[in-house]
Amino acid sequence: MNRYEKVGLTKEEYKRIVEGLNREPNDLELSMFGVLWSEHCSYKNSRALLKLFNTKGERVLQGPGENAGAVDIGDDLAVVFKIESHNHPSALEPYQGAATGVGGILRDIFTMGARPIANLNSIRFGHLNDERNKRLLKGVVNGIGNYGNSVGIPTVAGETVFDDCYSDNPLVNAMSVGIIRKDKLKRAIAQGVGNSVILVGHTTGRDGIGGASFASCNLTEESEAMRSAVQVGDPFMEKLLLEACLELMDKEYVVAVQDLGAAGLTSSSCEMALRGGCGIKIDVSKVVTREENMLPEEIMISESQERMLFVVKKGYEEEILKVFKKWNLNAAVIGEIIDDKNLTVTAGDKVVGCVPVELLGDGAKATLRSYRRPKYLDELHLDIDSLKRVEDLNDALIKVLKSENIASKEWVYRQYDYMVRTNTIVRPGGDAAVVAVEGTDKALSLTVDCNSRYCYLDPYEGAKIAVCEAARNIAATGATPIAITDCLNFANPEDEEVYYTFRQAILGITEASKVLNTPVVSGNVSFYNESNKTRIYPTPTIGMVGLLEDKNKACTIDFKELGDSVILVGETLNEIGGSEYLKVIYGKVLGSAPRCYPEIEKNTIECLTKLIKEGLIQSAHDVSEGGMIVALCECAFKNEIGVEVNVKTSLREDIFLFSESQGRFILSAKKEYVDEIITEFKRYGVLAEVIGETKGSKIEVNINGTRVIDKSICDLKRVWEEELQCIMD
Amino acid sequence: MIKAYIDVTLKKSILDPQGTAVKKGLEKLSLYTEDVRIGKHIEVLLKEDKIEAAREKIDEMCRRLLVNFEVETYSVRFEVIE
Amino acid sequence: MKAGVIVFPGSNCDIDAYKVLEKLNVEVKYIWHDEKIDDEDLIVLPGGFSYGDYLRCGAIARFAKALENINEHIEKGKLVLGICNGFQILTELKALPGALLRNKNLNFICSDCNLIVENTDTPFTNLFKKGDIVNFPIAHGEGNYYIDDEGLGELIKNNQIVFRYQNNPNGSVADIAGIVNKRGNVLGMMPHPERAQDKLLGGEDGLVFFKSVIAYFKEV
Structure with a gap:
């Protein structure tokens, strides 16, 4: 081994050093x-x-x-x-x-x-x-x-x-x-x-x-x-x-x-x-x-x-x-x-x-490496109709709630002191944390996000989603997203296919962050995350900071009262590619990542934060991994307030429940505010509809008049809460 | 000089959850034990050249700081270093 | 009433304790670990990791200059409150009996925590009713209170157990969360009343706790 190789330099780099120094x-x-x-x-x-x-x-x-x-x-x-x-x-x-x-x-x-x-x-x-x-x-x-x-x-x-x-x-x-x-x-x-x-x-x-x-x-x-x-x-x-x-x-x-x-x-x-x-x-x-x-x-x-x-x-x-x-x-x-x-x-x-x-x-030259669209991207086609229908969606829901990615992470965050300094207003377990800024009425809303499975299926779209999802998490607390920091975790950049995904991810982040007006102010790149056997999915983690002008207005994901209307914001599409449901039930990571429209996200966020500020919203939760049904459960768990949902849709029932279409929120609001809320979203060009109300202590979902989900919160909460705990202790 | 090797362990009567966890961990590797207890190992280098004097000093250290006799006990081994 | 919060290198709940006392209009100041305590009516040993909690939690803090005349202070009948790391220091000082070991599950636990108020005949709990359930958060890795049977008998006999856990999180003997000395002017507890100071942060049961101390000095 040459002496320059021992310190990880190439011959060309060593040559440049010798030239620069005019000596060895x-x-x-x-x-x-x-x-x-x-x-x-x-x-x-x-x-x-x-x-x-x-x-x-x-x-x-x-x-x-x-x-x-x-x-x-x-x-x-x-x-x-x-x-x-x-x-x-x-x-x-x-x-x-x-x-x-x-x-x-x-x-x-x-x-x-x-x-x-x-x-x-x-x-x-x-x-x-x-x-x-x-x-x-x-x-x-x-x-x-x-x-x-x-x-x-x-x-x-x-x-x-x-x-x-x-x-x-x-x-x-x-x-x-x-x-x-x-x-x-x-x-x-x-x-x-x-x-x-x-x-x-x-x-x-x-x-x-x-x-x-x-x-x-x-x-x-x-x-x-x-x-x-x-x-x-x-x-x-x-x-x-x-x-x-x-x-x-x-x-x-x-x-x-x-x-x-x-x-x-x-x-x-x-x-x-x-x-x-x-x-x-x-x-x-x-x-x-x-x-x-x-x-x-x-x-x-x-x-x-x-x-x-x-x-x-x-x-x-x-x-x-x-x-x-x-x-x-x-x-x-x-x-x-x-x-x-x-x-x-x-x-x-x-x-x-x-x-x-x-x-x-x-002196280390910045190089733009050559890149090539990975072949695997052409082999991801998913034929939704070929997926055999699940007999009992209640069982499917339980399986998804137990999945390591969906199950409660309390085992993790209870080992972190999240309260010291007495400024933590919204604790871990929700969409974003809210931390008061001492000496002011303000608070910061903080989150980190990336669904790398989407980035694997479509690095550009996936990176856009990471930014938009972070922004939705922030907005769900009532705060306005203001800036991001990113941690770009990738495999070996010398591989042209990896470098392609890296470039696409950067383009995706840039696109979304421009539209949302959340500039990138700091970050870090980590390459070579691969072993002989595996390489990681492209993982551009987004850390985002949001600003809440009045800390007293911070909103959480939990349903607050019985008899509130439950509103679904955004459109649910035939998008099951890359979903947790597809992985957990069918064992597949295939299909297209959900589409992400930053302009619509921006309008949705603006409208939602305005409504929260006006005090019209009781709870707000971003719909992400596990789809609408998992989001509903998460809203219901903390205060054990049930929900009955009645919807009509042309989608397959399971897809309606578990689709991970972007740009969606589950809100709850007092009945008297519902018209105002729906009208306001329409004014922003965003679809919002009442899908049910908080009621009893069960999660009930009726699709086109047929009851597809009917489970007590206690049963669902138990599996969701205990899974990680049981594995780890 | 004298080097003192001090082992501080929880008293026998006190449950040692760390030891229990390690015992279980070993069992997962099919390594069976009667008991595992975990403690602290402290090495102290002393100027003294007589073990008697060193022992006196170490005992005082243990009494005053290194050991909480409410729950812990200790043992010491000495080595004369040239 | 005057209060002092001792700041050891590694203390980190000092600010929280200061904040709650200030909020209740108590004259409060920080006392750096190598200053001496003065005639403060209440000395708070705050939570944190004094001196890194190396060797044993609280083992090194007990030699701090600020604690040199803590025993005289206690003898004078002034109040001493040790929260979390402060409780550990008080047991190391032998101002309170027993010791704090690693949590039974070996992990640090941060969470809300319901306590049963067992003794309202102390300067710290006079505004509670016996049997009240209060929520003071916990955040510790070594809060597993240990005392031998004989010691436990003493604690019970002298009514020294002030708080018990409703659901024991850490393996403490007899669900003990907080105890006083025989005289009742030194309280050590693992849960954090100072964190329960604002509804916005999740609850304000802690205010009743500190108001008890203020009420005690009004009566004295």
């Missing part, structure tokens, strides 16, 4: 190029396409390119948020992998000066009939829970999805949301020649060395043996770091702050210098290490967790060290800003490496 790089320099030019750090395979995103909007204060995005929410406040993957580390060591994922995303938020107020996550596994998947789920949930709970940030929402394609490649996407006064936003731009560079937080060890390049190759048995590439998280340290950093953010002498994530000191110092157009000199002998005899290159690329880099005005070093001492944190001046635009690494007085910041940080 030494080992330290080569290691730094290896990690920074990895896909994980350089986004070389995705950057060109990511430019397609619409990233601008009247509310956007900070778009992609910083530690996190920031959006104006009025009252001089900004919401700062980002989602990030920690897939590969979690596959090897689920507890630590997930925990450090949470730690990393939290640091991205408070590096911007914002106080994190909520965490979310999207996690995906193979089915739980396999012990290994159970172990992964358990470890990941423990890891996320323990870290978030210890730091004291509520974990308020998320999604847990099961599919065989994630068996060898679990996905762990963590999102964090913070609040800041918008004039206090900090950016990680190194400036001012002579200013000091301070490293604070945990000591530096050999953990996670090569983590960045590790995340950029496919998982093999070999990587199972690379265990040391996984970092260990210390939430207690993170909490101290968080409080110390927030105490310092106000200080005028703090020039810039950057957290140490993938590729450790190398990437953080290089990124800061690149943004500031300056150079940085780092003396590795000043770095406090936790292991003996660490090489300069180990120190430079270590991914030890809970560390931050500060640039401080010269002369203020003592001030800042005092604050860190108060919080019992290690901190040391390890370097300074210089004007020669190089990253210079010294060990004491001896220069051990020196490379131009621009070459290191920006």
Whole structure:
């Protein structure tokens, strides 16, 4: 193996480095190029396409390119948020992998000066009939829970999805949301020649060395043996770091702050210098290490967790060290800003490496790879008429409610402290969480979403749906969607077919987010989510933030009173392709993904949020996986309020019940408001009809005069509630 | 110098749910046990060179911080390090 | 009445406790772990993960400077309230008997939780009626209260059990959720009354709890 191959570089890339340096790089320099030019750090395979995103909007204060995005929410406040993957580390060591994922995303938020107020996550596994998947789920949930709970940030929402394609490649996407006064936003731009560079937080060890390049190759048995590439998280340290950093953010002498994530000191110092157009000199002998005899290159690329880099005005070093001492944190001046635009690494007085910041940080060429429509897309035809009719739809409903993807996720979210800080208005288990913004009447509505089965059947349509569904979840709480962050999880981009799906997904997100006016302000790409046996479905996870002007108006999914009218908004079509019903009952993942019309979604959302604001709506729930019948059950479960539905339709009964047509909501409202509600939706060009009323303690559905569903809520609720619990305990 | 290896375990009379879970986990692998109990392992490096003195110090550490005698008990093993 | 909320490194329900006291117009301040407590009438040891909860929950916090003269404080008859991690610290301090072990199901549990008020003859519960069911959320991984039979007998004899779980979530002996010391001025409990401070957040039973404390000082 060539020395450049050892650090994951290609021959062509190595050539460019030699040309740029005008000499061969030494080992330290080569290691730094290896990690920074990895896909994980350089986004070389995705950057060109990511430019397609619409990233601008009247509310956007900070778009992609910083530690996190920031959006104006009025009252001089900004919401700062980002989602990030920690897939590969979690596959090897689920507890630590997930925990450090949470730690990393939290640091991205408070590096911007914002106080994190909520965490979310999207996690995906193979089915739980396999012990290994159970172990992964358990470890990941423990890891996320323990870290978030210890730091004291509520974990308020998320999604847990099961599919065989994630068996060898679990996905762990963590999102964090913070609040800041918008004039206090900090950016990680190194400036001012002579200013000091301070490293604070945990000591530096050999953990996670090569983590960045590790995340950029496919998982093999070999990587199972690379265990040391996984970092260990210390939430207690993170909490101290968080409080110390927030105490310092106000200080005028703090020039810039950057957290140490993938590729450790190398990437953080290089990124800061690149943004500031300056150079940085780092003396590795000043770095406090936790292991003996660490090489300069180990120190430079270590991914030890809970560390931050500060640039401080010269002369203020003592001030800042005092604050860190108060919080019992290690901190040391390890370097300074210089004007020669190089990253210079010294060990004491001896220069051990020196490379131009621009070459290191920006030299990995963004490439648009070639792409080709995958063949499998032509083999997905589903003949609906050939599906044998189910005899008893009650049984089918129970099977779907028991499916791991539909069953209650309480086993997961009860391990997360979702209430700490006493701002959580709408808790996990509904469509989106609602978290009050302290000191205002406002609240944020937060969700993460992606139905990757749709993305597999149609990456463009599926990605559009991910955005629109997130927006519907937000709207169901009464909030207006304002911006998104995305985590693009894909297989190997060097495969033309994978790259095609990646491109289609980006186009889909762009289309939907433009129409909904929810710009992309931050995000992350994770490639190489595949093993020898399987590759994941295209999984563009969307994290969305919505704004609720009056927190007292927050709406939940639960039916509130007997005798209310139940309204179905939107059109139910002959769309069973990619549905949970098709998978659970027929064992098929085939057909077309449901069609998604962002313009109609936009009107529906505008109308619904207006009606909620006016107080006309008792409950609102987005219709998604499992279709209308599952949505009805979910509305009924919490307060155990039953419903009787009477509809006429030309669709097959099962398809009417389980179709996953987009753009739909189940609402409940007092009878006296119904006419006004229906009229208002019509004014927005949206179909809405009364389909029944809340009544008794059963779910009853009559289609064209025939009773097709007739079950007590208790029976349905029990199977839905107990399934995951039973599997896991 | 002396290295002390301290094992802190729950008292016998106290239910150890972690141990029970591991016992069940092993059974899934057809590895049968009579009992599994889980505890904490603490290694302490001391300047002392006499085991007597080290023992005294470790006992105090256990009494004052490392062990909660309400529910836990401990054992120590010493090793003299050149 | 004056109240102080001690902030240990790793505390994270300090703000919630502060908020509810402030809401009820109590003069309240934060006390950093290496400051000394003064003459506060109520000291709150809040929930969280003091010192990372490493070794054992609350084991290291008990050596904090803020707790140096906590025993004198208790002897003077001032009130001490330990919630969640605070309860763990109080048992480590031996201000309350027993210990808190890992939840029986080994997992952290966050949920609403119904409690039965067993003892209304304390400064913390005088506005409740015996047998009242209140909802204070729980959020803990080590809330499984343990005490030996003899100790349990003492607790019962002295009427020290203040709250019991309606449905025991964590394996606690005798469904115990909260206890007082013999004198009744130190309360430790795993559930979080400070989280039940607003209907919008799911309930306000906790307000009655803190109003009891205020009422107690009005009478004194």
